[in-house]
Amino acid sequence: MKLQEHFVQSVRLYYKAKGEAWLQQLPKLIQYCEQKWSIKLKEPYFLSINYVAPATMEDGTEIVVKICIPDEGFLNELEALQLFANDRMVSLIDSDKRYGIIVLKKLSPGHTLAEVNNDEDACYIAAHLIKAITKPAPVHTRIPTTGSREEQLRQLVYVNPNGVGPISQQTLDQALRIFTYLHQTTKFYKLLHGDFHHYNVLASENGTWTAIDPKGLIGEVEYDLIQYMLNKLPVHNAYDVIKKRVEIFTEELHLDKERLLLWGYCHTVLATAWTVDEDRSYNTQFFGGIEIFEKLYKANFGDVTYLTS
Ligand SMILES: Nc1ncnc2c1ncn2[C@@H]1O[C@H](COP(=O)(O)OP(=O)(O)OP(=O)(O)O)[C@@H](O)[C@H]1O
Ligand SMILES: [Mg+2]
Structure with a gap:
């Protein structure tokens, strides 16, 4: 599996051995997501230290899957998404605490405020x-x-x-x-x-x-x-x-x-x-x-x- 080079570097730099082990597991984690939600992950976005990619659910819902190392930061982000639950915050569709996965509603057109x-x-x-x-x-x-x-x-x-x-x-x-x-x-x-x-x-x-x-x-x-x-x-x-x-x-x-x-x-x-x-x-x-x-x-x-x- 070919991963974005800067993403691999960042994960290694930030998470050290834990990051290396997670990178090795990534193909399996992607497969796990695809089976669990009956989806096919498309090309990932420009990544930093999490694996984030769009997909379409069987009922046609456009989603974004974010795979993270399940650490404190991941749990805080998950709780923040649940607490905000507001139409101006991206909607959380599902999550998997064990494997550090968040499923979000895809925003469209999706360009950033930097534009x-x-x-x-x-x-x-x-x-x-x-x-x-x-x-x-x-x-x-x-x-x-x-x-x-x-x-x-x-x-x-x-x-x-x-x-x-x-x-x-x-x-x-x-x-x-x-x-x-x-x-x-x-x-x-x-x-x-x-x-x-x-x-x-x-x-x-x-x-x-x-x-x-x-x-x-x-x-x-x-x-x-x-x-x-x-x-x-x-x-x-x-x-x-x-x-x-x-x-x-x-x-x-x-x-x-x-x-x-x-x-x-x-x-x-x-x-x-x-x-x-x-x-x-x-x-x-x-x-x-x-x-x-x-x-x-x-x-x-x-x-x-x-x-x-
Ligand atoms: N719900 C969404 N709809 C459309 N695009 C999304 C969505 N969530 C994430 N993205 C895209 O994926 C990119 C990475 O997502 P996100 O910022 O959540 O990841 P991250 O790894 O925490 O990034 P960083 O650490 O750089 O902030 C975003 O910049 C955006 O382009
Ligand atoms: Mg971001």
Whole structure:
């Protein structure tokens, strides 16, 4: 079976031996899906670390089958799909917890929000979608809170006392202080998408837009918008683009701009750290975002102790 080369590399890099074993099993897992749901999987989409392919059920329903390593992330995504159950979130048709399989309704035409060229138009679409899917946090859930992100950063600081890749120790410390401050002052916990960005928003029937791929997270709405703001940035003038996105989100969703910028700062530090590779390469756009959120904060709210000390 011929698999996309970058997919094989990513699975090996991310999951190590477990990923290698899963790749070996993949032909059998595909066969298992085909038998269980009486389908024939078509060519997969452009893959990252899960095997995702369309198919047609016997009754003609167009579906997408997503085969994942059945770990924590898979279980969180499955629960998030069940909890969201909303017409602006992709519908879950069936699942198989044992083998890490999710069966979704196929969205058509299915192109992503990245194909909307006008950045402001795309941002309004994103804001309205977030408004439609966000809901109060459930009382009992396995889905982690944004506190887990603060803990990830704390671990990073602990393991890398002199900084991570291009991120200085001072920046890491500052981001951690801001994370702590924000969690100490959070009032409303919501069920969040957890990986909301242009490529996880697909064009669907009747000109609507639908979210896919919710990783699931519990926290403030402001947090869910940061990953979107770091994506699809121009090489030059990213500052103005992020500034405009911040304005649109703040107005459309009635958000607290100060907290949005602070979440922006600390999440961007963490997101940049995630991209630092063994060869010390990293996502330069994310790295540039750290300074942009800091500058925007200063322009709007001036120097505050938790940003400057
Ligand atoms: N319900 C759907 N309808 C149509 N296309 C879909 C659907 N679900 C997924 N896809 C396609 O498959 C691709 C991968 O899906 P998805 O984002 O869920 O996988 P992933 O492995 O979690 O990806 P990543 O980690 O890159 O976000 C999507 O970008 C999209 O092109
Ligand atoms: Mg995705």
